[in-house]
Amino acid sequence: MKRLLISALLYGLLTTTFAQVTKSGSGTVTTTVDSSSIKIDTTKKKRGIKITFGGDGNIYSRYDTTKSHVVKKSSKFNFGFTFSRFDLGFSRLVDNGSFTLSPQNKFLDYKGGKTAYVGFDVLQMGYRFNPYFKIYLAGGFDWTLIRLRQNITIQENASTLTYTTDNVSYDKNRFSASYLRIPLAFDFRTKDDKRGNKFHFTAGPEIGFLLNGKVKQISDEMGKKKFYDNYHFSQFRYGAYARAGYKSLGLFVKYYQNGLFENSPAQNGLKSLNFGLTFGL
Incomplete structure (x- = not known):
């Protein structure tokens, strides 16, 4: 009985002292320490350059991974x-x-x-x-x-x-x-x-x-x-x-x-x- 009480006391102490870590589906890591939380965005953005020669000779540069549809102007x-x-x-x-x-x-x-x-x-x-x-x-x-x-x-x-x-x-x-x-x-x-x-x-x-x-x-x-x-x-x-x-x-x-x-x-x-x-x- 004495051992059970000591074990329960230690368990409660550990849960309030150590951080509980959970991962969200969006790639964000939430760290909880003493009821305060810090959100860290772990989503990685790859830098890239996209060059398109349109009918008007323009050059387009982009620095994110968002896919964009570039509509070419019809050439005269x-x-x-x-x-x-x-x-x-x-x-x-x-x-x-x-x-x-x-x-x-x-x-x-x-x-x-x-x-x-x-x-x-x-x-x-x-x-x-x-x-x-x-x-x-x-x-x-x-x-x-x-x-x-x-x-x-x-x-x-x-x-x-x-x-x-x-x-x-x-x-x-x-x-x-x-x-x-x-x-x-x-x-x-x-x-x-x-x-x-x-x-x-x-x-x-x-x-x-x-x-x-x-x-x-x-x-x-x-x-x-x-x-x-x-x-x-x-x-x-x-x-x-x-x-x-x-x-x-x-x-x-x-x-x-x-x-x-x-x-x-x-x-x-x-x-x-x-x-x-x-x-x-």
Whole structure:
């Protein structure tokens, strides 16, 4: 009995003398000494630096572990690959301001419904000034495909644009040129309508560099034949164009100021006019 009383007395003395330590779930240690408490925050903060290059070139630095979502401002400048402004239409020869070919150019008489223009852009670099106006420079390719009516062959490596008349009935006699095209665009667009779509209007100058000329002939007598040469197509061309449309579909027209051919005096003043549909404004 005496031992029990002594043990109880010692236990009570110890509980009032020594500290009782408890840990909270938030990482705080509470120490109790003689009914007074001291709180010590043991949460460790790791210092770090986060650098983000936004569209405006700002650098952000942070020194805590709090995760933050940095919203990048959309850049007004853009550059990259694309597949857009796919032009599909018709081509017309304009002989000194007339759609009727002069006598010296009658050999170039063509089938209007099968004389085509095809082109598209694959590279674009531009700057948007506001939601409604943008300027961009693009690069792409195009083809002018003239379907000749007469059974002739345009001659390769001739001093001027020259042809021979063939005793062959051609099912297809196509005379074509392919160019690298570089348009400069001033692009205007409206606000979104109720459907979230816009009207577009684009105009500007365009230059081109000749890639090659080609003659393709198909006949029962000769089968399929292809010939490649520059055929006196202009090595460098320049002109203007315009596009107008809604959403991603529109109309285009192009007119080249310099002649379709060079170093061939009989074809001076012969130019090309192209028009049709544009997919992917």
